[in-house]
Amino acid sequence: MSWSREVARRLGAGSGTVERWSVAPGEITARAGGHEVSLIRAVPTEEAWGRVCAALASQEVFRARVLAGELPVPVGEVCALLGVDLVPRGWDALVATCSCDRWDGVCAHLRAVAGVLGTEADRDPFTLTRWAGRDRLALRSQVMAEGAIKGPSTSEETVGDNVSEAKIEDGDDRFEHAPNSAAGFWSAPMPPGPPEIPSGAGDRVRTAAPGAVADELPPFGPLRT
Numbered sequence: 001m002s003w004s005r006e007v008a009r010r011l012g013a014g015s016g017t018v019e020r021w022s023v024a025p026g027e028i029t030a031r032a033g034g035h036e037v038s039l040i041r042a043v044p045t046e047e048a049w050g051r052v053c054a055a056l057a058s059q060e061v062f063r064a065r066v067l068a069g070e071l072p073v074p075v076g077e078v079c080a081l082l083g084v085d086l087v088p089r090g091w092d093a094l095v096a097t098c099s100c101d102r103w104d105g106v107c108a109h110l111r112a113v114a115g116v117l118g119t120e121a122d123r124d125p126f127t128l129t130r131w132a133g134r135d136r137l138a139l140r141s142q143v144m145a146e147g148a149i150k151g152p153s154t155s156e157e158t159v160g161d162n163v164s165e166a167k168i169e170d171g172d173d174r175f176e177h178a179p180n181s182a183a184g185f186w187s188a189p190m191p192p193g194p195p196e197i198p199s200g201a202g203d204r205v206r207t208a209a210p211g212a213v214a215d216e217l218p219p220f221g222p223l224r225t
């Protein structure tokens with residue numbers, strides 16, 4: 001799987017002469033077939049990038065690649081999962097304009113620019129992150145910073161939780177990690193609460209099956225934290 005294939009799948013891949021190729025956060029501009037082309041995309045929020053960088057920092061397999069200046073397609077899938085599409089999902093996700101003023105569809109010039117985007121993304125995938133608001137250096141340093149703030153280990157948090165345990169209402173504060181942190185993202189969401197079981201159900205089971213496995217069961221009731 002290559003980036004150009006991803007781009008072609010979502011935006012197509014035309015060909016043609018493209019000059020003055022320029023990528024800035026939020027906008028790609030170029031001259032294609034003598035026409036001025038602009039591809040504007042939404043730049044993900046700081047919060048969304050924070051989630052992405054925290055997630056990448058928390059997984060050694062991704063962190064190492066990003067810090068080494070690589071951006072394989074699976075990293076893009078992690079980004080998409082967290083709300084940052086490095087390759088826009090389609091022309092509908094873009095404001096695409098061309099000076100040829102062909103409004104009834106995507107003109108050949110736009111398609112040619114999409115073709116170049118694929119080629120450029122294969123050559124330097126950080127073309128895509130730059131367009132989405134984070135160039136290579138910014139992304140790298142943010143991933144590095146997130147990794148330094150909070151590694152995969154959660155032992156410090158456990159200590160902190162024990163100290164403040166008395167203050168936590170039963171079952172109330174279920175997310176022990178900050179929502180923006182790597183650990184917060186990678187920890188599985190809490191399952192839904194236990195079903196309502198009438199009080200004394202455990203005792204009734206024990207009475208119905210004395211001496212059976214039921215004796216080994218803990219009493220039914222609300223989850224204890």
Ligand SMILES: [Zn+2]
Pocket residue numbers: 035098099100101102107108109110
């Ligand atoms: Zn055009």
